[in-house]
Amino acid sequence: MDTDLYTAAQLREIERAAYADLPPGALMRRAGEAAAKFALELLGERRDKPVLLLAGPGNNGGDALEMAAILADAGVDATVLHLPGQRETTDEAASAHERARDGTVGFIDMLPPDADWGLAVDGLFGIGLTRPIEGEYRDLVAALNSMRCPVLALDVPSGLDADTGAVIGPDGVAVRATHTITFLANKPGLHTADGRDHAGQVQVERLGLAQDLLPAPAARLASAEVFAGRLAARRHNTHKGSFGDVAVMGGAHGMAGAPVLAARGALYAGAGRTFVAMLDPGPGYDSVQPELMFRLADDFDFAKRTLVIGPGMGGSATAMRLLAKALDSDSPLVIDADAINLIGASPDLLGRLAQRMAPAVLTPHPLEAARLLGMTASAIQADRLTAAREMALRTGAAVILKGSGSVIARPDGAMLVNPTGNAGLATAGSGDVLAGICGALLAQGWPAWEAAAGAAWIHGAAADLLVAHGVGPIGMTAGELPAAARAVLNLLVLEAARN
Numbered sequence: 001m002d003t004d005l006y007t008a009a010q011l012r013e014i015e016r017a018a019y020a021d022l023p024p025g026a027l028m029r030r031a032g033e034a035a036a037k038f039a040l041e042l043l044g045e046r047r048d049k050p051v052l053l054l055a056g057p058g059n060n061g062g063d064a065l066e067m068a069a070i071l072a073d074a075g076v077d078a079t080v081l082h083l084p085g086q087r088e089t090t091d092e093a094a095s096a097h098e099r100a101r102d103g104t105v106g107f108i109d110m111l112p113p114d115a116d117w118g119l120a121v122d123g124l125f126g127i128g129l130t131r132p133i134e135g136e137y138r139d140l141v142a143a144l145n146s147m148r149c150p151v152l153a154l155d156v157p158s159g160l161d162a163d164t165g166a167v168i169g170p171d172g173v174a175v176r177a178t179h180t181i182t183f184l185a186n187k188p189g190l191h192t193a194d195g196r197d198h199a200g201q202v203q204v205e206r207l208g209l210a211q212d213l214l215p216a217p218a219a220r221l222a223s224a225e226v227f228a229g230r231l232a233a234r235r236h237n238t239h240k241g242s243f244g245d246v247a248v249m250g251g252a253h254g255m256a257g258a259p260v261l262a263a264r265g266a267l268y269a270g271a272g273r274t275f276v277a278m279l280d281p282g283p284g285y286d287s288v289q290p291e292l293m294f295r296l297a298d299d300f301d302f303a304k305r306t307l308v309i310g311p312g313m314g315g316s317a318t319a320m321r322l323l324a325k326a327l328d329s330d331s332p333l334v335i336d337a338d339a340i341n342l343i344g345a346s347p348d349l350l351g352r353l354a355q356r357m358a359p360a361v362l363t364p365h366p367l368e369a370a371r372l373l374g375m376t377a378s379a380i381q382a383d384r385l386t387a388a389r390e391m392a393l394r395t396g397a398a399v400i401l402k403g404s405g406s407v408i409a410r411p412d413g414a415m416l417v418n419p420t421g422n423a424g425l426a427t428a429g430s431g432d433v434l435a436g437i438c439g440a441l442l443a444q445g446w447p448a449w450e451a452a453a454g455a456a457w458i459h460g461a462a463a464d465l466l467v468a469h470g471v472g473p474i475g476m477t478a479g480e481l482p483a484a485a486r487a488v489l490n491l492l493v494l495e496a497a498r499n
Helices: 008-020 026-046 059-072 091-100 135-145 196-197 226-229 257-268 316-326 337-346 349-354 364-372 377-382 384-395 430-441 448-468 476-496
Strands: 051-055 080-082 106-108 119-123 151-154 179-182 199-203 217-220 243-252 273-278 293-296 306-309 333-335 360-362 398-402 405-410 414-419
Touching: 008 026, 026 059, 026 091, 026 119, 026 151, 026 179, 026 199, 026 398, 051 059, 059 080, 059 091, 059 119, 059 151, 059 448, 226 333, 226 448, 226 476, 243 257, 243 430, 257 273, 257 306, 257 430, 257 476, 293 414, 306 316, 306 430, 316 337, 316 349, 333 430, 337 349, 337 364, 349 384, 360 384, 364 377, 377 384, 384 398, 384 430, 398 448, 405 448, 430 448, 430 476, 448 476
Parallel strands: 051 080, 051 119, 080 106, 119 151, 151 179, 179 199, 217 414, 243 273, 243 306, 273 293, 306 333, 333 360, 360 398
Antiparallel strands: 398 405, 405 414
16 A cells, blocks of 8 residues: 555646646546456446436546446446536536436436445545535435445545544534545545544555656555664663663552552563552552562652553642653653543643753543643544644654554654554553553664654554454453563564564
């Protein structure tokens, strides 16, 4: 899959540049051919079943009409649904309509009851949609979403914002596709927020586009290549001091579990020694992982140690004082949970963070991000990439905005969207484990950007590995993630050694 991600504005410029070198309708015909080929692959042995194509009035509908004509020529029973009174809004779409009419494509203006479709195609609206889907089109989206056959979306699922992955409109609807074939270039909205639930499996078709027509992407899909240079096999002649110390600071009264989970994440991700610095007296040891060393935070010396600060920390005056001390230190920091909330409530702490020279990674979930930026969680989710970029710019830190398709950003504007992980991560404590993994990578000398990208990727891949082995996603627990993350990390190192 193409990992470069482009915004709708960029794609319009790319499209204009491509049109300058191509005859009218060439891109639409190429899109129809690519979509028809993909549809035949999806149909497989079910080619005797009819294919339903919903064609909207714009170029997305034109792609569906071109696709229908090609499928019909291949012997497929292709049926196009056009709403009564609908007219094409572009010359290319009108020409595609004529070609479909000239062949054996069937046309209907309402869905027949109880039809046994082999495949349904969403060609209603593309990346140009800016308002919620309403009226008869909303009914069509509901009908598509209730079908039991595979649903193939052309370019983007109708109703989904290609840039943000949000469903358009506060009460909007969007097609839930099993597959999406996206044209010219990949789009960030297919991989974050609601995108992963609505796009299904994504295939990118460049349509013969020349590489020199592509500008620098707005973001990229994360992959192990981003941090591959840090995946080194361990030498025999090493000791625990070779792999750094991680100290997890948190654990106010009643919240001891969060720092313990973070510490286990750090331990299993390869930290040489792992400490738990508790704000309030808590357990003296972890019976599951007795390797963890417990201390009281007030008198703990965290010099020359990587700090993971925030899990279960609370909002007390002691927590604020220790956070200020950590921000003023030259220790690498992972700032999570309550530490983010404290920084969001204090311009002084935010200023200390922004002035730091040592590496720092923030790991907020949307509500914590909202507190930091002074907005609502729904506003964060409406444009996750912009929110992550703004947090990185304000704090000077690398940022992992957690959620479906976690967004990793750094202050210079570079962004990644993480493709690993599943719904099993939506469980208490999984973010603490992520923070611990990130701390371990920093402690082993990874720069902040690679540590953030690596931690997010490994954390998600650990959840995927558990599901592959029958654990979850329903009922997956955070405590199961550290060992799976260890397995993923070691597999990555072995693969890097072979290459």
